[in-house]
């Protein structure tokens with residue numbers, strides 16, 4: 222059973238005399254552990270109709286480039302293959318997702334979609350709900366606790382959201398039953414404009430993409446995500462709580478790009494962590510990040526209309542940063558210098574290069590990296606824009622609720638006030654000295670230097 226609280230009716234109409242039940246896949250790009258997919262399949266089975274999956278591939282997604290598209294398409298290629306084995310046809314078409322789904326929905330009995338929290342994802346769903354000729358449902362599958370059930374308003378920080386989430390976990394931390402397909406849809410005739418995902422190189426050349434950022438050596442898709450998670454659970458999870466902040470030893474799971482594209486379910490990850498044989502402290506520490514911190518970011522982008530700008534900061538942070546906007550900067554860098562990792566700070570340069578070259582920066586360094594952009598930019602608003610721009614351009618997991626929350630955190634979001642100092646005002650400061658005392662940073666810098674012969 223899919224908990225009723227995960228499901229919302231976006232268009233309340235009687236079911237139509239259609240040819241199939243339709244799942245518009247958008248945020249949850251996977252064939253398993255997907256509440257929206259399983260709910261749609263249940264509807265199809267009850268009505269004895271074939272079950273069709275649709276994905277609309279736009280090459281206009283804000284801030285997405287070749288690096289992101291390659292990874293996403295690798296995932297979609299696998300998802301299409303896996304669904305085929307279950308007897309389910311998945312149609313991928315080029316064009317605006319919201320317009321594409323309306324065309325395919327003309328012959329649908331009803332339509333189900335998954336839930337995304339970013340502005341564009343919500344606009345797409347509203348557009349479809351206003352025009353679709355059949356019942357339309359949205360099912361929340363990218364969070365453990367549905368966002369509005371966890372809280373009815375924007376939370377101040379992890380400390381206010383945590384007790385609410387924890388209280389609800391027993392209700393929502395439940396596995397998903399995979400249903401058998403009663404009426405396969407593979408026999409349905411080809412749809413006009415259906416894309417062939419068998420050759421990604423060819424497909425990628427046909428799309429009108431920003432090609433300025435090249436793909437990285439990390440394969441997208443559920444299979445690779447699960448392999449990587451399994452390696453993490455056996456090799457790193459037992460020490461996650463003690464080593465996760467140390468950039469010289471990568472003790473992180475690397476799940477964020479897969480989570481971002483919906484290629485792995487947070488619920489699946491939580492179950493794998495819970496059943497691991499390792500210290501409770503390690504599991505708790507990981508689940509705090511995966512559930513409380515990640516869902517705080519969802520809460521933020523869902524409830525804050527300006528989540529991607531300086532206006533997202535609490536008023537005390539905006540005020541204090543603007544009060545110190547004219548403070549003298551010992552180092553002042555422009556976007557181009559930062560982007561090319563040309564600062565005086567070898568640690569910062571290494572972190573920037575790691576992100577550009579691998580599509581990922583170590584989690585602890587992300588904080589240092591963002592704080593230094595604030596310290597070295599002409600003013601805090603410009604710093605905010607630069608940090609978000611670079612994060613979203615190069616990180617495979619960029620453009621995510623976590624991206625907006627992570628960058629905003631560097632400027633005071635979800636944090637408290639500290640004693641006042643230049644440039645930062647009351648916003649928390651982070652210096653290299655503290656990091657140097659705790660971690661052998663030279664080995665991190667050397668590791669990145671070994672990759673850097675490819676640095677543009």
Ligand SMILES: Cc1cc2nc3c(=O)[nH]c(=O)nc-3n(C[C@H](O)[C@H](O)[C@H](O)COP(=O)(O)OP(=O)(O)OC[C@H]3O[C@@H](n4cnc5c(N)ncnc54)[C@H](O)[C@@H]3O)c2cc1C
Pocket residue numbers: 465472473474475476477478480481510511512514515518582583584585587588591612616618619620621623624625627628630631
């Ligand atoms: C300036 C800055 C920018 C950031 N940009 C992004 C981004 O673009 N995309 C992104 O997914 N995360 C971002 N984060 C949050 C965090 O750094 C990453 O989620 C984490 O490093 C991802 O690596 P991992 O999957 O190996 O993490 P792990 O430590 O293995 O954690 C597992 C999962 O928990 C969640 N998680 C971990 N840390 C955080 C956190 N601090 N806040 C929210 N959720 C967390 C993520 O979903 C992550 O995949 C940013 C943080 C900062 C300070």
